Amino acid sequence: MIQVDELVKRYxxxxxxxxxxxxxxxxxxxxxxxxxxxxxxxxxRVLLGLDAPTSGRATISGVSFRSHRRGLRHAGALLDAQQAHPGRTAAVHLAALARSNGLPRGRVDEVLGETGLTSVAGRRVGAFSLGMRQRLGVATALLGDPPVLIFDEPVNGMDPEGVRWARSLFRRLAAEGRTVFLSSHLIGEMAETADEIVVIGQGRLLAAGPIQDLAGPSGSLEEAFFALTAGSVDYRAGGAR
Known part of the structure; x- marks a missing residue:
């Protein structure tokens, strides 16, 4: 379970x-x-231990991510499709992460197969399209077979087949009892994929609950989203991320 409790982060x-x-x-x-x-x-970033909170807590399964030495067994994440070194092959990138997290080498082949990257495993990441890099990021998240998976804009750059594949994958992972947390700007895609929605604006919670409840009588998540966030759009440079 992911739990964020009175989280404050100031820069x-x-x-x-x-x-x-x-x-x-x-x-x-x-x-x-x-x-x-x-x-x-x-x-x-706070949830994954990349930034420290100013106050409050953000935990995975009741503990901070930083407390786990081999984090990929605890939670898998895709935050940036550009995170893999462009000079490495997909297989070498995943193998290095497997070694550092005490994972068997066989997991590399398994996740390459699951994400459709087996045929390009020996190709340098710098030659990958954005959609292929996204698939590699998903493979990285899956590597430790974790109970919690976090994805930031996971279908950005994917073609329609890739989007359909990702949607099916996320649903299957949840059906296996895992926690799947998706951050995205694609409201329509979220309406097709998510069971529950958390909506925030200017760093504060605006709404949370089952997607049917948030969509309301109209059944439109998009309409509900714009109504909720109408007073929370900040166009100033240097705002929160």
């Missing part, structure tokens, strides 16, 4: 996250929505 004079609380549960795909500058990326 000097900027408050990126302001007392945010929510829960993402096992067996569900939870969507994470908000306008640009809402604080979604900052929340994910």
């Amino acid at each position: 000097r004079a900027t408050t990126a996250v302001a007392g945010l609380s929510f829960i993402a549960r096992p067996g569900r795909v939870t969507g994470f929505l908000g306008p640009n500058g809402a604080g979604k990326t900052t929340t994910l």
Whole structure:
């Protein structure tokens, strides 16, 4: 389970996250929505131990991600499709992560197969399209076979077949009892994939619950999203991430 409790994160004079609380549960795909500058990326970075909170907590299965030496067994994440070194092959990138996390070499072949990258495993990542890099990021997240999976804009750059594949994968992972947490700007895709939605604006919780409840009588998640966030759009440079 992912639990964020009264999370505050400030960068000097900027408050990126302001007392945010929510829960993402096992067996569900939870969507994470908000306008640009809402604080979604900052929340994910704190959750994964990349930034320290100013106050409050963000935990995975009740503990901070930083407390796990072999983090890929605890939670898998895709935050940036450009994270793999362009000079490495996909197989070498995954093998290095497997070694550092005490994972068997066989997991590399398994996740390459699961993400459709077996035929390009020996190709340098720098030659990959964005969609292929996204698949490699998903493979990295799956490598430790973790109970919690976190994805930031996972279908960006994917073709329609790739989007359909990703949607099916996320649903299957949740059906296996895992916690699947998706951050995205694609409201329509979220409506097709998520079971529950967390909406934030200016670092604060605006709404959370089953997608049917948030969509309301109209059944339109898009309409509900714009109504919720109408007063939370910040176009100023240097706002929250």
